[in-house]
């Protein structure tokens with residue numbers, strides 16, 4: 001009896017459909033299997049922002065994902081732009097994402113990237129959602145991205161092992 005009950009509980013955990021969980025109460029929002037947080041009030045240099053929230057500055061992989069983020073960005077009342085995880089600090093013009101995902105989807109603002117005074121960090125303009133190569137030392141808000149947790153019906157959570165949607 002005891003063994004059967006234990007086995008049944010174990011099977012429920014193994015076979016129930018998992019779903020992704022984000023920390024909604026603390027300002028994170030979910031798109032597919034990742035969690036996102038827009039930090040519009042704390043302005044930092046690109047390098048300082050990069051190490052916050054145990055995640056990455058955001059990488060962009062699709063029009064749908066960017067549209068989701070722009071829906072949130074356009075509600076920000078002040079500021080010019082927000083840091084994202086792109087940079088060309090290794091090779092000028094060789095843009096890459098800090099999380100290692102392919103730099104395929106792009107949405108440069110008109111006239112950019114222009115490397116004006118050696119701009120090597122990527123920001124997104126709040127007023128139109130297009131991208132600018134920007135001065136890494138400027139203090140700006142930023143967008144973090146981290147993997148969601150997979151939770152079964154029993155709230156048995158673990159971090160996703162793989163990023164499967166870029």
Ligand SMILES: [Ca+2]
Pocket residue numbers: 088092093115118119120121133
């Ligand atoms: Ca540059």
Ligand SMILES: [Ca+2]
Pocket residue numbers: 112113114115116119132133134
């Ligand atoms: Ca620029």
